[in-house]
Amino acid sequence: MPHMSTTFEQCVLRNVLQTFAKQHESIGYCQSFSYLGAHLVTLFLTSNPSAPQKILEENCLLVFNALICGLLPEQFYTGRMESLIVDVMVFQDLIKELLPELYSVLFFSFFSFFSSFFLFFFLSLNCC
Numbered sequence: 001m002p003h004m005s006t007t008f009e010q011c012v013l014r015n016v017l018q019t020f021a022k023q024h025e026s027i028g029y030c031q032s033f034s035y036l037g038a039h040l041v042t043l044f045l046t047s048n049p050s051a052p053q054k055i056l057e058e059n060c061l062l063v064f065n066a067l068i069c070g071l072l073p074e075q076f077y078t079g080r081m082e083s084l085i086v087d088v089m090v091f092q093d094l095i096k097e098l099l100p101e102l103y104s105v106l107f108f109s110f111f112s113f114f115s116s117f118f119l120f121f122f123l124s125l126n127c128c
Contacts, residue, residue: 009045012053013037016060020068027068040064 004034021029040060
C-alpha cells in the first residue's frame with residue numbers, strides 16, 4: 001500500500017472511505033478498502049498534484065465506487081462476504097485435490113490467509 005505521507009493525503013483517503021461507507025451502508029467498510037483508496041489517492045495526486053481537495057476526493061470516490069460496485073465480484077464486500085467465502089472454499093477444494101501436500105501445510109490458516117489474498121488480489125487487478 002502506498003504510504004500516505006502527508007496529513008492532506010490521509011484526510012483525502014479518510015473522506016473517500018467515510019463517504020463510500022455512508023453511501024453504501026449495506027457494504028460499509030472493509031479493511032482492504034484502504035489499500036485501494038490509498039492507490040487511488042496516490043494515482044490522482046501524481047497525475048494532478050495541484051488539484052483541490054474536493055475535486056481529488058470526488059475523482060477518487062467515483063473510481064472507488066466503480067471498482068467496488070461495478071467490477072469486483074458481487075457480495076465480496078457485504079457484511080457476510082458470501083461471494084468471498086464461496087471463492088475461498090472452491091479454491092480450498094482445488095488445492096486439496098491438486099496439491100494435497102500444500103493443503104496439509106496450509107490447512108489451519110487456509111481461510112484467513114486466502115480470504116485476505118482474494119480481497120487484495122481483486123483490488124490489485126483492478127487498480128494497477
